[in-house]
Structure formats: C-alpha cells, structure tokens
Amino acid sequence: MTEPLLEAEDLTVQYETDGGMVTAVSDASFVINEGEFFGLAGESGCGKSTTAKSIIGGLDPNGQISSGTIRYRGKEIQDYTEKQFNEELRWKEIAWIPQSAMNSLDPLQTVSEQAVEIGTVHTEMSETELREQLKEMFSIVGLQESRINDYPHQFSGGMQQRAVIALALFLEPSLIIADEPTTALDVIMQDQIFKHLDEIKEKLNTSLLLITHDISVIFESCETVAIMHASQLAEYGSVDAVYANPRHPYAFMFKEAFPDVREPDRDLEVIEGYPPQLGDEIGFCSFVDRCPWATEECREAAPELEPVDDDDPRHVAGCFRKDEAYEMYQSNRLSSQSGDSTTAITSEDD
Amino acid sequence: MTGKPPLLEIRNLRKYFEQNSNIVDMLLRREPNQVQAVDDVSLTLEENESIAVIGESGCGKTTLLLTLIGLHDITDGEIVYKGKSISEFDKPDWKRYRRNVQVVFQDPFNSLDPKMTIEETLQEPLKIHGIKNREKRVRDVLEHVELNPPEKYLHKKPRNLSGGEKQRVSIARGLILEPDIILADEPVSMLDVSTQAAVLKKMKELIEDFGVSMIYISHDLSTVSYISDTVNVMYLGRIVETAPTEQILADPKHPYTEELVSAVPIPDPSHDRQRTQMSGAPRDPVNLDEGCRFRDRCPAVIPPDDIEISQEAYREIIEFRELLQRDEVAFERVMNTIDKSYPDDRKMAKAIREDYFTHDLTGENGAVLNEALIAFANEKQDVAVKRLQERFKSICETTPPTVEDENGWCVACHHYDQNVADLQVEQPKTAQSD
Numbered sequence: 001m002t003e004p005l006l007e008a009e010d011l012t013v014q015y016e017t018d019g020g021m022v023t024a025v026s027d028a029s030f031v032i033n034e035g036e037f038f039g040l041a042g043e044s045g046c047g048k049s050t051t052a053k054s055i056i057g058g059l060d061p062n063g064q065i066s067s068g069t070i071r072y073r074g075k076e077i078q079d080y081t082e083k084q085f086n087e088e089l090r091w092k093e094i095a096w097i098p099q100s101a102m103n104s105l106d107p108l109q110t111v112s113e114q115a116v117e118i119g120t121v122h123t124e125m126s127e128t129e130l131r132e133q134l135k136e137m138f139s140i141v142g143l144q145e146s147r148i149n150d151y152p153h154q155f156s157g158g159m160q161q162r163a164v165i166a167l168a169l170f171l172e173p174s175l176i177i178a179d180e181p182t183t184a185l186d187v188i189m190q191d192q193i194f195k196h197l198d199e200i201k202e203k204l205n206t207s208l209l210l211i212t213h214d215i216s217v218i219f220e221s222c223e224t225v226a227i228m229h230a231s232q233l234a235e236y237g238s239v240d241a242v243y244a245n246p247r248h249p250y251a252f253m254f255k256e257a258f259p260d261v262r263e264p265d266r267d268l269e270v271i272e273g274y275p276p277q278l279g280d281e282i283g284f285c286s287f288v289d290r291c292p293w294a295t296e297e298c299r300e301a302a303p304e305l306e307p308v309d310d311d312d313p314r315h316v317a318g319c320f321r322k323d324e325a326y327e328m329y330q331s332n333r334l335s336s337q338s339g340d341s342t343t344a345i346t347s348e349d350d
Numbered sequence: 351m352t353g354k355p356p357l358l359e360i361r362n363l364r365k366y367f368e369q370n371s372n373i374v375d376m377l378l379r380r381e382p383n384q385v386q387a388v389d390d391v392s393l394t395l396e397e398n399e400s401i402a403v404i405g406e407s408g409c410g411k412t413t414l415l416l417t418l419i420g421l422h423d424i425t426d427g428e429i430v431y432k433g434k435s436i437s438e439f440d441k442p443d444w445k446r447y448r449r450n451v452q453v454v455f456q457d458p459f460n461s462l463d464p465k466m467t468i469e470e471t472l473q474e475p476l477k478i479h480g481i482k483n484r485e486k487r488v489r490d491v492l493e494h495v496e497l498n499p500p501e502k503y504l505h506k507k508p509r510n511l512s513g514g515e516k517q518r519v520s521i522a523r524g525l526i527l528e529p530d531i532i533l534a535d536e537p538v539s540m541l542d543v544s545t546q547a548a549v550l551k552k553m554k555e556l557i558e559d560f561g562v563s564m565i566y567i568s569h570d571l572s573t574v575s576y577i578s579d580t581v582n583v584m585y586l587g588r589i590v591e592t593a594p595t596e597q598i599l600a601d602p603k604h605p606y607t608e609e610l611v612s613a614v615p616i617p618d619p620s621h622d623r624q625r626t627q628m629s630g631a632p633r634d635p636v637n638l639d640e641g642c643r644f645r646d647r648c649p650a651v652i653p654p655d656d657i658e659i660s661q662e663a664y665r666e667i668i669e670f671r672e673l674l675q676r677d678e679v680a681f682e683r684v685m686n687t688i689d690k691s692y693p694d695d696r697k698m699a700k701a702i703r704e705d706y707f708t709h710d711l712t713g714e715n716g717a718v719l720n721e722a723l724i725a726f727a728n729e730k731q732d733v734a735v736k737r738l739q740e741r742f743k744s745i746c747e748t749t750p751p752t753v754e755d756e757n758g759w760c761v762a763c764h765h766y767d768q769n770v771a772d773l774q775v776e777q778p779k780t781a782q783s784d
Contacts, residue, residue: 043542043543043544044542142629144705146680146683146684146686146687146705147680147683149683150683156630156631157631158630158631159631186406186407186569187569187570187571187610187613187614187615188406188609188610188613188626188628189406189631190613190615191613191615191625191626192625192626192628192629194625195625195626198625213542213543214543214615215543215617216572216615216616216617217615219615219616219617219618219619220615220616220619220621220623239619240619240620243618243619243620253544254543254544255617257543257544257546257547258543258572258617259547259572259573259575259576260572260616260617260618261571261572261575261599261611261614261616262616262618262621264575264576264595264596264599265575268546268547268550268551268576269544269547270544270545270547270548270551271544271545274512274514
C-alpha cells in the first residue's frame with residue numbers, strides 16, 4: 001500500500017474558555033488517501049470544523065492541539081509554525097473552500113489579481129504562468145476562461161462559488177478541505193458544484209475532505225465517511241460498509257434520521273436530547289445520555305475504535321455494545337414496520 | 351361546487367416591487383424597473399389541508415407568504431379568506447384574520463424576543479386578543495408541542511433553549527390562538543437533522559389533531575412529503591406544476607420539477623444518480639416578458655417546427671438571444687480577446703461566436719446566426735434580436751396555459767398543451783453525451 005496522504009492519530013483539540021478547557025475533538029484517528037473523497041459528518045458543534053481547521057493550522061487563537069499527531073505525506077505537521085504552514089502546505093498542498101464562499105473573495109480585486117497574489121507568495125511561478133494556470137482551473141469548474149479578469153460582483157452567487165473552487169484548485173493542491181461548501185445553496189446549485197468536484201477528482205486525482213451535516217451528500221459523493229458525535233469519532237469506513245452495516249448507535253440513528261425522496265413515507269429516526277457539554281477530560285462515550293442502549297460501562301471509559309467484522313478492513317466503530325445494539329435496533333424496527341403497509345416508491349432510475 | 355367557500359383562496363395574485371430609481375431616472379421620467387416577485391399565482395387551501403410551495407431561493411415563495419399575512423400590498427389579484435376578499439377587510443376583519451392566520455418563521459434563533467420568557471412570549475398574543483384563562487392555555491400548548499413538563503420551560507428565556515426547543519416554542523406561539531391556518535416558512539431548515547425529524551412529526555400531528563390547515567414553504571423536497579399532501583412548484587414567481595406529493599416525487603412532469611427532483615441527494619451509496627445537466631442560475635425577476643419563465647434554462651425547450659436543429663444548439667441560441675435582449679452580452683470582454691487594430695465586424699462576430707457557441711450550425715441556421723452577430727458587432731442590437739427571433743422563435747416564448755388532468759394534476763408547460771397525460775417530455779438527459 002502506498003503512503004497515505006493525511007493521517008490523524010489520536011488527535012485531541014481543546015479550546016481555552018473562561019469556564020476552563022473545552023474539548024472539541026477527542027482522540028480522533030483517520031486516514032485520507034490520495035484521490036479519496038472523505039466525508040466527515042455530524043451535528044453542529046460536534047467538532048468537525050475544528051478537526052479540519054487543526055489540519056491547516058487554522059484554529060482560533062484559544063484553540064490548540066493538546067495531543068496526538070497529524071501526518072501529511074508522512075511528515076508530522078501538528079507543531080508547524082505559521083511560517084511553515086505558509087511555506088510548505090497552504091494553497092499548494094492543502095487548500096480550503098470556506099462555508100460562505102460568496103463572502104470570501106476580495107471585492108476590490110479581480111479574481112486573477114487575487115490568484116496572482118496567492119501564487120507569488122506560495123510559488124516561484126511568473127504572473128503569466130499563474131494567469132494561464134487560473135484559466136485552466138476556470139475551465140475545469142465551468143467558467144469562461146476570459147472571465148478571470150472580472151471582479152467578484154460581476155459573478156452570480158453560484159459562479160462566485162465556482163470561482164472560489166477554482167482558486168482552491170489553482171496551485172493544484174493534493175488535498176482540498178471543503179467546510180459545508182453547499183449548505184446555503186439550493187439542490188440544483190449544489191448538484192452543479194459536486195459535478196465539478198467529481199470532474200476535478202477524475203482529472204487531477206485530488207483528495208477532498210468534505211465537512212457537512214448532510215450525510216446524503218457524503219453517501220453520494222465520497223468513498224469514505226466518518227461520523228462524529230460530540231468530539232468523538234463514532235464510526236468510520238467506506239460509505240458502502242457504513243451504509244449497509246452501521247454499528248455505532250449514533251451512526252445508524254443519524255442515517256435513519258435523513259429523509260429519502262424515494263421513500264416519502266418512511267418514519268424518520270429522532271435522536272432525543274442534545275450533545276453534552278464537554279470539559280477537559282472525556283472518560284466516557286459522549287453519546288451515552290442520548291443512547292437507548294447505553295449501560296454503566298459506557299460511562300466509565302471512552303470507547304476505542306474497533307474493527308467491524310465485514311468486508312471493509314478500514315471499517316471501525318467506537319461503541320462497547322456495537323454488535324448487540326444494531327441487532328436490537330434492527331429487530332425493533334422490523335417489528336414496528338411490519339404492522340403498517342406503507343408502499344414505498346422504489347424508483348428505478350438510470 | 352359545494353356551497354362552502356374554501357378556507358383561503360388566492361386568485362391570480364401579483365406582487366411587483368419597483369426597483370430603486372435614481373434622480374437621473376426620475377428626471378428622464380424613465381419607468382422604474384419592475385421586480386416581478388409573485389406573478390399570477392392561484393392557490394386554494396381547503397380546511398384540514400396541508401399544501402407546500404417549493405422553489406429555489408429567490409423564486410418568490412417568501413414574498414408570497416408575506417403578502418398573505420398582509421405585510422405587502424397586493425399589486426393585482428385577490429386573496430379571499432372564507433369567502434371575503436382581504437381588500438374589503440375592515441379593522442375587526444383584519445384582527446380576526448391575523449388571529450386565524452399564524453406564521454412559523456424559518457429562523458427560531460432570531461424570531462423569539464430574547465428578553466421575554468417563554469411564558470411571556472406565549473401570553474402576548476392572548477393578551478392582544480383579549481383571551482382569558484391564559485395560564486392554562488399556555489401550559490396546554492406547551493404540552494402539545496412536547497415541551498414537558500411546562501414548568502421547566504415557562505420561566506426560561508430563548509437563549510437557554512436548544513434550536514429544536516426554540517422552534518417548538520415558535521410553533522406553540524403559532525398554535526396558541528387556535529388558528530385556522532399556519533404559514534410555515536422553512537421551519538426546519540435551520541435545525542440539525544436529529545431534531546428536524548421530531549419537529550416535522552410534531553407539525554404533522556398538530557395538523558391532524560387541531561384540524562389546522564397549513565401552507566408549508568420550503569426549498570427542500572425531501573422533507574415535504576412528511577407534511578404536505580399537495581406540492582406547488584414555483585419558478586420565478588409562477589407556479590409551474592401542482593400535484594399530490596407522492597406523484598410529483600415519483601413522476602414529475604414539468605422539466606423544471608424534473609430537474610429539481612432529480613437533484614435531491616439520495617442517502618444511499620449504491621444509488622447511482624446522475625448529476626444535473628442544468629447550468630447557470632435563475633435570472634433576475636426584473637421586467638420579465640411573456641412566455642415560459644424557465645425557457646432559458648430548460649433542457650427541453652421546443653424549437654420551431656419548420657427548422658432542423660439539435661436541442662443543444664437550439665438552447666445555445668435561445669440563451670444567447672436572452673442575453674442579447676437583456677443587454678448582458680460581454681462585448682468588451684470578448685473584444686479584448688482579439689486583435690483590435692483593425693475593427694472588422696466579421697472578426698468580431700467570429701470571436702463572439704467562438705466565445706458563446708460550442709455547437710456547429712450549418713446552412714440557413716448558421717447564416718442567420720452570423721448575420722445577427724454581425725449586426726450586433728455593428729451595434730445594431732435590435733436588428734440582431736429581430737433576426738434571431740424571426741428564425742428561431744419558440745412556442746415557449748408565449749405563456750403556457752395551465753392544463754389539468756382529472757386527478758387535479760396541473761402543469762404549465764407547452765409540452766402538455768393538450769393534456770397532462772397526453773405527452774411525455776422527451777428526456778433530454780439521455781441525449782447529452784458528455
């Protein structure tokens with residue numbers, strides 16, 4: 001096996017607040033390979049954005065990586081200084097597509113001016129080369145090449161979003177981190193953006209870390225999914241394995257909470273309660289108060305990620321009762337569903 | 351027709367806004383630009399019915415809602431509540447109407463007064479309408495929205511509640527006057543998915559238990575089936591299709607609805623969905639002319655009978671002509687790409703053609719396009735538009751009639767001019783090769 005592109009091991013990120021230390025990410029481990037689309041899902045506040053920020057040294061001033069390692073192409077980067085991040089990683093190796101792409105372009109500069117500025121800081125390329133490079137990226141994301149000299153306000157909202165993606169691609173990074181890139185958009189626009197991301201993967205073999213609360217987007221567009229609950233990685237594996245064989249109660253309940261237009265009558269799962277306030281040490285499963293299958297054991301220690309017995313060797317889940325819980329859940333759901341005769345529409349398209 | 355009028359009837363409702371005009375416009379007595387936010391919308395809401403209005407942002411769905419509660423004046427058309435038009439309302443009528451029509455807003459984080467406790471928030475409407483027995487009603491309604499036990503919540507302020515709880519308080523506030531109609535504007539879009547399901551379920555139960563009717567406004571087709579029996583699809587101020595929810599999801603008729611349904615992500619990795627073929631975004635609803643509003647993006651726009659042209663090539667021409675009419679062709683940008691030392695109209699026309707057109711046009715079609723582009727290069731824009739119009743006029747440039755089948759399925763699209771069941775739109779997706 002080739003070397004993984006990005007590896008996080010037992011990553012713990014904490015914020016210092018007036019009320020003491022708050023843990024945002026606790027002992028998270030995952031691997032992103034070259035050319036892989038990796039989706040990180042969870043509710044708001046679960047630590048998914050913090051995880052991403054810690055990778056490129058973008059944590060808020062009161063945040064810090066307390067323990068664990070992040071390796072990029074085998075090299076440990078968790079202790080990098082601002083200068084090292086700028087010189088070695090940002091833009092040319094790891095690029096960022098922010099949540100509100102519409103507000104992240106400088107309104108006073110044309111897109112090409114902004115690109116040239118980024119390029120001269122991070123590479124040795126000449127201005128002409130940089131402009132040519134930007135043109136190429138514009139055509140990949142479906143914008144006319146001649147528009148690189150336009151100001152951001154001359155683009156529509158969806159085009160601005162694409163321009164931001166073009167900028168992220170511009171120095172041909174190996175990894176793009178996209179934090180809720182389509183959350184504010186309508187479904188059609190969202191689909192257009194992912195269509196371009198698909199093409200980018202095909203043409204440039206770029207990896208993507210996609211952060212979203214919408215698991216249906218991940219199931220459609222990514223190879224791997226990690227589900228996070230209140231700072232802990234609950235489950236992680238290939239989308240097929242996690243879809244077909246989820247083990248962590250939060251993972252399967254989260255999955256069932258999503259509406260599916262193919263089955264408009266299906267009962268949606270409700271996850272009661274809300275995530276706990278987390279302090280300095282987390283010596284328990286953070287899902288324990290919301291989990292219908294929790295026992296005393298779950299309060300006494302934080303569960304380790306353990307392999308799930310199926311075809312996917314990477315599939316792991318962090319639950320003490322991962323095998324019983326899913327069985328109980330399944331049988332429960334089957335018995336409650338056999339009663340009503342819902343006619344689910346199974347659309348056979350394409 | 352039965353004797354009883356429907357609960358709420360919207361007839362050919364129009365809401366236009368005038369775009370801000372500056373002093374030069376005023377001095378020159380230019381007509382202000384019209385933003386056609388809601389254009390000729392008709393809807394009927396019966397008792398105990400829940401209907402949805404679905405569309406992209408900017409399609410006018412929120413304007414429709416604000417017009418319904420009287421926050422915008424009507425430009426044209428009628429809103430009839432229990433047989434009486436709201437334009438004839440006197441003061442007591444308005445008070446009654448506002449009691450019986452309640453709104454649940456999109457954002458529970460900003461639509462509750464941060465200084466009021468939950469009890470005060472819920473008592474406020476009762477005080478305004480002089481209703482007695484307030485304490486008991488507040489408790490009852492909190493129990494109904496499952497904020498149990500009520501004592502725990504009465505003295506809290508919104509900042510102490512989670513998003514889901516806040517939205518339940520919003521719903522409780524909407525219900526406490528026992529209205530006939532609830533207007534819900536994307537009530538779950540700001541909530542996490544774990545609470546989203548609970549709020550949807552609760553709303554559905556309330557519709558059934560309280561016998562309220564609801565207009566549910568959203569851009570999210572995947573949640574709509576949990577709330578509404580009927581879906582109205584809106585595009586640029588007009589309703590293009592109306593049908594029972596399950597049918598519209600399984601078999602959308604209008605090309606826009608089709609795109610909308612097929613763009614909804616499916617939470618299943620084994621499902622192989624095709625990405626949308628649509629490009630661009632809806633245009634601004636400013637000074638729109640006659641015709642189908644979707645025609646500039648429609649994958650199935652209808653070419654004239656008498657010319658031979660592929661769908662894709664035809665769409666490019668239509669798109670370009672729309673740009674030309676709106677004066678949005680980037681002439682200078684294209685000119686910057688060519689050598690400007692000899693301004694030659696043929697060269698300019700060629701540059702524009704290369705910039706905007708990817709499909710080859712031969713014979714008469716190509717000749718007409720060239721003529722038009724040369725006219726455009728000579729700054730005779732109207733000649734260019736006219737030339738293109740003469741040759742490439744589509745039936746879609748006339749407003750399609752709304753046709754209805756026997757099950758109440760309504761579509762406004764020229765593909766169905768005769769009958770909804772009559773014709774299937776030729777699937778443009780399979781035609782595209784890239």
